[in-house]
Amino acid sequence: MTVRTVLTVAVLTLQEAARRRVLRSLAVLTVLLLALSAWGFSRIDSEFGGLTSGEARLAAAMVLNLVMFGMSLIAALGTAFLAGPTLAGEAESGIVLAVLARPVRRSAVLLGKWLGLVAFGGGFVTAAGLAQFLIVRTTSGYWPPEPVTGLALLAAQTTVLLTLGLLLSTAISPMASGVVAVGLFGATWIAGVVGVVGEALGNGGVARVGTVSRVLLPSDGLWRGAMNAFQDPTLPAQFGAAFEGHPFLSESMPTTAYLAWTALWVALVLGLAAVSFQHRDL
Amino acid sequence: MTGPASRHVTGDAEHHTAGLAPSPAVWCSGLRKSYRRRTAVDGVSLTVGRGEVMGLLGPNGAGKTSVIKMLLGLVRPDAGEVLLLGRPARDPRSRARVGYLPELFRYQPWLTAAEVLALHVRLSGAEVPEGERRECLASVSLADRAGDRVGGFSKGMQQRLGLAVALVARPELVVLDEPTSALDPIGRADVRDLLLSLRARGVAVLLNSHLIGEVERVCDRVVILDKGRVAASGTLPELLGRRELRLRLDGVGERAEARLAAAGRLTRSGDTFTVTLPPDHDTGDVPGLVADLVGLGVRVHAVEPVRISLEERLLDILRTGPASPVEERP
Numbered sequence: 001m002t003v004r005t006v007l008t009v010a011v012l013t014l015q016e017a018a019r020r021r022v023l024r025s026l027a028v029l030t031v032l033l034l035a036l037s038a039w040g041f042s043r044i045d046s047e048f049g050g051l052t053s054g055e056a057r058l059a060a061a062m063v064l065n066l067v068m069f070g071m072s073l074i075a076a077l078g079t080a081f082l083a084g085p086t087l088a089g090e091a092e093s094g095i096v097l098a099v100l101a102r103p104v105r106r107s108a109v110l111l112g113k114w115l116g117l118v119a120f121g122g123g124f125v126t127a128a129g130l131a132q133f134l135i136v137r138t139t140s141g142y143w144p145p146e147p148v149t150g151l152a153l154l155a156a157q158t159t160v161l162l163t164l165g166l167l168l169s170t171a172i173s174p175m176a177s178g179v180v181a182v183g184l185f186g187a188t189w190i191a192g193v194v195g196v197v198g199e200a201l202g203n204g205g206v207a208r209v210g211t212v213s214r215v216l217l218p219s220d221g222l223w224r225g226a227m228n229a230f231q232d233p234t235l236p237a238q239f240g241a242a243f244e245g246h247p248f249l250s251e252s253m254p255t256t257a258y259l260a261w262t263a264l265w266v267a268l269v270l271g272l273a274a275v276s277f278q279h280r281d282l
Numbered sequence: 283m284t285g286p287a288s289r290h291v292t293g294d295a296e297h298h299t300a301g302l303a304p305s306p307a308v309w310c311s312g313l314r315k316s317y318r319r320r321t322a323v324d325g326v327s328l329t330v331g332r333g334e335v336m337g338l339l340g341p342n343g344a345g346k347t348s349v350i351k352m353l354l355g356l357v358r359p360d361a362g363e364v365l366l367l368g369r370p371a372r373d374p375r376s377r378a379r380v381g382y383l384p385e386l387f388r389y390q391p392w393l394t395a396a397e398v399l400a401l402h403v404r405l406s407g408a409e410v411p412e413g414e415r416r417e418c419l420a421s422v423s424l425a426d427r428a429g430d431r432v433g434g435f436s437k438g439m440q441q442r443l444g445l446a447v448a449l450v451a452r453p454e455l456v457v458l459d460e461p462t463s464a465l466d467p468i469g470r471a472d473v474r475d476l477l478l479s480l481r482a483r484g485v486a487v488l489l490n491s492h493l494i495g496e497v498e499r500v501c502d503r504v505v506i507l508d509k510g511r512v513a514a515s516g517t518l519p520e521l522l523g524r525r526e527l528r529l530r531l532d533g534v535g536e537r538a539e540a541r542l543a544a545a546g547r548l549t550r551s552g553d554t555f556t557v558t559l560p561p562d563h564d565t566g567d568v569p570g571l572v573a574d575l576v577g578l579g580v581r582v583h584a585v586e587p588v589r590i591s592l593e594e595r596l597l598d599i600l601r602t603g604p605a606s607p608v609e610e611r612p
Contacts, residue, residue, distance in 0.1 A: 012390070019392035094386030098447055101354045101382040101457075102405040103374045114308050281317075281357040 005104045009112025010119065017082055017120040030128045033074065034135060041139035054196040060142040063229035064132070065248040068154070068230060071128050072143045072223060076185050079121040083165030084178035086113050091282055092174065100282065103123030103161050106272040116272060121158035126151050129170055138159045142232075153254070156262060157222040161185055163266050164217065168274040168278060189211045192220035197244070218262040225254040302330050305368030307455040308487050312361035313352050315510075317347075322348045324510035326362075329539040330455070330503075334475060334485035335500035337491065339596055344389030345491045345510040347385050350459050352543055353488075354382055365403050367454055378407055379450035385459040385490075391433030395424055395443055398432060399450050406451035418450045419443075423472065437464040443478065455486045464495060474500060498592040506599055526588035527557045527568060531580050545571050552608075 017023055044059055087110070090096040100106060129151045136142050145151060161181055168177035195210010214221035227250040236251055254262075308330040315323040323345040330336045338346050351357040351365055355371050367378035377499065385562055389398045399418065403410045419428050419493060422442040427435070432443065441464040448456050458477075470493070478486045480487055483535040491497050500519065505515040514521060529544075532553050534542075542548050547558040559567065 004407070005405060008401065012401060016367060016390065016392055094384055094388040095390060097384040097386060097446070098382060098389065099405065100356060101377060101380065101384075102375070102402065102403055103378040103407060105374050212417070279358065282351070 002108045005111040006110040008043040009109050010116040013086060013113050013116025014120055016086065020082075021080060022082050024243045026074060028069070029074050030124075030131075033067065033070050034128070034131055036045060037063070037132060038135045038139060040067075041136055044140060054235075056140070057142060057232045058087055058239055060136065060140050060237055060253060061144075061190065061235060062246075064136055064142065064144065064230055065227045065250075067132060068129065068150075069223070069248065070224065070225070071125070071132065072157060073145075074128075075121055075125050075154070076161045076219075077182055078124065079158050079162040080118055080165040080185070080210040081089065082120070082182040083113075083117055083181070084169045084174040084176075084239070085160045086117070086169070087174075088169035088172065088177055089167060089174035089279065091280070097282060106278050110170075110274050110277050111270075113162065117162045117166070118155075120157050122155040122163055125154045125158055130155060135230050144230040145227040145233050149253075150226045153222045153226035153229060156259075157226065159223065159266060160217065160219045161272070162264065167269050167276065170273050184217055186218055188220045189223070190215045192224065215261065218258070218265050221254050221258055222262060222264045224250040224252075228253050297332040305365060306331050307367055308353060308488060309365040310349075310353060313349060313364070313365050314360045315348050316360055321510055322589070323352070323359075326510070326512055326516065328505050328512065330486050332454070332486055333481070334503060335481050335487040335489065335501050335506040337489050337497035338507065339491075339497060339504055339592075340507035340513070341600060343560065344507040346364040346458055348510075349507070350457055350488070350490060354380070354457065356478050366373060379454040379504060381453035381456040383441075383444040383448040383456075383458045383461050384535060385463070387464075388443035389440060389443055389447065390434045392431065395419060395430055395435075395446075396428040396444060398444060402447050403451050410450060410452065415450055416510060421449070421476065422446045433535050438466060439457065441465060441471065445473065449476075449480075449546065449566055453485060455488070457488045457503050459490045461489070462491065462496065470496065494591075494593045497502070504592070506596060508600055517599070518592065522590050522592060523561065524557045527559060527571075527592070528584075528586040528588050529555045529575075530584070531555055531575065533579055534575075535546060535578065535580075535593065538575055538580045539574045541571070541574050541578060553583075 008175060040063060041060070044056070044063065064241050087096075089100075097108075099109065129147070133144060133147055136144075164184065165177055165181040168180050171177075172180070191213035193208045195213070196202070198206025198209065210220075227248065237247075306329045310329075310592045311327045313323050313326040314321075318600065319338070325406070326345065326349050327355065328336075338349070340346050348357060348577060352362070353371065354377065355364075355374070364371035366376040367379055371377075390401070393401065396415065396419065399415045403415065411508075416425065416428065419425050422445045424439065424446065427439065430573055432440065435443065441461070445458075445461060448458065462473050465473065474496060477487060477489065481500065481502075486513070489501060501518065503515070503517050504521055506513045528544075530553055531538075534555070539548075542555055542557055544558050546560055546563070549556045549558075557571075572582060
């Protein structure tokens with residue numbers, strides 16, 4: 001019964017994502033970004049004809065990471081603004097009343113929503129990311145070394161954000177939870193960049209800002225791993241200096257311990273959301 | 283209502299979810315709920331028997347919706363116990379055969395009406411074939427809108443859909459919170475018919491409504507809430523027990539007056555005599571009285587039964603407080 005509830009709600013959430021305006025806005029934003037990047041990559045080739053092959057690869061990796069960052073931002077915005085209304089909004093409008101009066105556990109409904117959102121976020125990241133890779137390949141001939149790992153890390157980053165969005169939406173209003181989730185995402189990214197700059201400058205205190213923020217909200221750590229998977233592995237050896245303190249180049253993949261922590265973090269936040277939702281009067 | 287024994291004899295196994303005797307559809311005891319410092323519900327206990335239609339009445343803010351939400355596990359009570367169809371309400375399975383139309387009725391606007399019903403059937407765990415689901419939509423006059431998105435429905439249509447949602451998974455208990463608040467007069471009549479057909483099918487109903495006429499027509503029993511407490515409860519005859527008879531007479535002699543006084547408490551103003559009949563009076567009492575009066579030479583101009591409406595009784599209870607004489611305290 002619980003499994004049936006989880007799956008039913010997951011399918012319902014996917015249906016919601018597919019039929020609401022969120023999807024259309026996401027699609028428009030993504031197409032816009034893809035078109036812009038196609039134009040940008042074709043310019044790199046024609047304008048910088050004099051670049052060495054290494055330099056061209058560095059430029060391609062950098063621009064690809066920049067575009068992928070835009071994509072991850074769209075995914076973060078999209079899922080955060082889907083995760084918020086899906087709980088808080090339904091509680092506010094009363095949609096959730098008739099659903100929860102059925103023989104279902106609230107935790108099963110929450111898990112179903114989470115699963116639906118993860119599938120949606122993962123699907124979006126995969127589709128948009130692949131489209132982007134194809135564009136880069138056609139325009140500049142560059143193909144990222146580990147596309148699957150990179151996209152998986154991006155999907156994990158989206159999962160982290162939407163889990164946070166779900167937790168927030170059990171306690172605060174739909175808009176506020178979306179805004180706070182996206183705000184935290186941005187803040188962690190900036191803290192991550194600050195940390196990288198700190199490392200480049202050899203300043204331990206500043207570097208720790210990035211480390212701590214990456215532990216508190218694992219979105220930025222996963223994002224840096226994804227960037228690493230998208231860029232040519234020979235680049236750091238060739239252009240070591242360019243990597244120091246660069247927001248759109250990354251020197252390393254996340255460690256297994258960090259990935260384990262991310263999984264635990266998601267489980268903890270989801271558990272917290274279930275407890276918070278369980279105790280809520282509707 | 284048949285008693286537990288006769289139900290057992292008929293072998294109505296569906297009603298035996300716990301033990302041998304059919305447990306009531308709803309049983310709650312000592313429900314309490316405070317929101318911050320305001321007490322919304324203060325020690326409410328009530329029972330809805332199997333197949334019984336019970337009305338929940340009371341002014342705004344009396345705690346009716348809070349009680350309903352506590353019964354369904356949507357609001358956590360600070361104290362008290364709830365059993366639904368024999369199972370503790372903490373167990374989600376207690377709601378397997380419960381249909382609910384919330385006061386705030388909203389359904390997934392991105393789904394069609396038929397999809398909303400299919401969703402609720404799946405969540406309830408029941409197997410309801412598509413034909414039956416379609417019939418359910420037809421019973422609330424939404425058959426031709428089955429394929430339309432709920433987002434485009436008017437409030438009245440959404441409330442009709444809500445009724446279909448409450449009824450679709452073959453419930454044994456239906457909880458309707460203000461089911462006609464958005465409906466036109468025809469819709470209200472439809473709901474009344476629907477309630478009567480539920481009663482005929484032995485489905486228990488808990489009905490919260492401000493439309494007292496509606497409650498009076500369909501309910502077997504009524505619970506009146508005021509300020510979070512049960513102010514009165516009982517069957518309609520118990521609550522409305524007092525019946526009066528107003529007679530316009532002349533030529534009333536001593537013997538005739540004594541005959542009138544024997545029928546009940548008598549008050550007189552001019553040629554109008556008012557007799558308050560006892561709660562247990564017989565249907566033959568009034569014709570007998572009139573025949574006797576005529577026999578005593580009294581000229582009878584008018585005989586008018588004065589029925590106390592539930593509305594008058596409700597206002598009386600709410601204004602005079604719980605010390606009112608007729609109500610039965612649980």
